[in-house]
Amino acid sequence: MATAPKVTAATSWLHTCSGCHMALLDMHEQLLELLTVVDLRYSPIMDVKEIPKVDVALIEGGVGNSQNESVAKELREKAGTVIAFGSCACFGGLPGLRNLYDVKDVKDRAFVDTVTDGSGVEQHSDVLPTLFPTVRPLTEVIHVDYAIPGCPPRPDLLGAAIGAVLRGEEPVIPTKNLCSECQREQAEMHKPQREFVTKAVHALFELEEINPTKCFLEQGILCMGPATRAGCKGPCVEANFPCRGCNGPPPEALEQGGKMVDSLATILPAGALMFSEDTVGTGYRFTLPVSIIPSVMEGRGA
Numbered sequence: 650m651a652t653a654p655k656v657t658a659a660t661s662w663l664h665t666c667s668g669c670h671m672a673l674l675d676m677h678e679q680l681l682e683l684l685t686v687v688d689l690r691y692s693p694i695m696d697v698k699e700i701p702k703v704d705v706a707l708i709e710g711g712v713g714n715s716q717n718e719s720v721a722k723e724l725r726e727k728a729g730t731v732i733a734f735g736s737c738a739c740f741g742g743l744p745g746l747r748n749l750y751d752v753k754d755v756k757d758r759a760f761v762d763t764v765t766d767g768s769g770v771e772q773h774s775d776v777l778p779t780l781f782p783t784v785r786p787l788t789e790v791i792h793v794d795y796a797i798p799g800c801p802p803r804p805d806l807l808g809a810a811i812g813a814v815l816r817g818e819e820p821v822i823p824t825k826n827l828c829s830e831c832q833r834e835q836a837e838m839h840k841p842q843r844e845f846v847t848k849a850v851h852a853l854f855e856l857e858e859i860n861p862t863k864c865f866l867e868q869g870i871l872c873m874g875p876a877t878r879a880g881c882k883g884p885c886v887e888a889n890f891p892c893r894g895c896n897g898p899p900p901e902a903l904e905q906g907g908k909m910v911d912s913l914a915t916i917l918p919a920g921a922l923m924f925s926e927d928t929v930g931t932g933y934r935f936t937l938p939v940s941i942i943p944s945v946m947e948g949r950g951a
């Protein structure tokens with residue numbers, strides 16, 4: 650009996666930390682199963698110089714320099730289906746935090762104000778990729794067929810989504826928020842009441858004890874669960890740390906910080922604190938390039 654030809658695939662990383670490729674490797678046995686039907690032709694883990702034509706390309710990272718942009722466009726041209734994976738590709742992610750700064754300050758911070766000898770950077774600036782003033786998510790630079798968020802995406806979710814695409818099916822990415830799959834007790838938040846659930850907002854280190862089974866917000870600890878897309882099953886909240894929002898916003902939300910303020914409005918007097926003390930770090934850690942923060946929009950020429 651003739652066996653079906655394998656699906657040809659490429660993977661690439663752009664403006665990124667490579668952690669999403671580690672999530673691919675974290676698929677363990679599932680990865681071995683995938684490799685029985687996939688013929689990997691191009692990847693940062695292979696020494697292949699030219700991008701070949703492939704059926705599917707998996708791209709990690711946003712677009713922050715000229716090389717990222719040309720690789721993204723070439724992969725779009727040469728791949729039948731493009732999957733953006735990870736929150737950098739979907740929203741700009743952590744590297745997108747540099748959008749708050751001038752590109753010269755970013756370069757100085759990396760190559761001048763450090764113990765690293767950055768003199769070679771100026772010396773070879775004619776051959777190095779040009780750093781763009783801002784990081785853009787991959788999804789804004791090329792058309793992507795599917796986007797799988799997470800920093801990094803949960804390996805089983807990633808494996809299931811890739812498997813679905815290989816079978817010609819739509820990948821299923823949860824659409825509700827993290828609270829919908831959180832196991833912590835959420836009693837007070839849902840009761841109509843005249844008072845805030847708690848009046849103070851605490852940093853973790855300020856509390857002598859954190860109840861491991863009660864919703865963080867009900868203990869006065871900011872947890873991005875209400876403004877974060879479900880799918881990870883809450884490994885952080887399970888480990889007694891509040892969610893930082895790495896999955897990005899649920900699809901119906903305009904943007905993550907705004908969604909969080911909206912969610913907090915009736916339960917905590919926290920919106921003001923959040924936005925006066927650590928606007929970006931709390932509400933936009935993973936999604937700044939797609940936020941409505943005015944300075945970012947100005948920087949992008951919006």
Ligand code: SF4
Binds near residue numbers: 669735736742800801
């Ligand atoms: S989404 Fe997170 S893990 Fe993936 S490349 Fe970006 S920073 Fe790294």
Ligand code: SF4
Binds near residue numbers: 833863873
């Ligand atoms: S706010 Fe955080 S702790 Fe509370 S239910 Fe949502 S995810 Fe769980």
Ligand code: SF4
Binds near residue numbers: 877
């Ligand atoms: S709980 Fe929040 S920060 Fe932790 S993995 Fe899930 S979405 Fe990311």
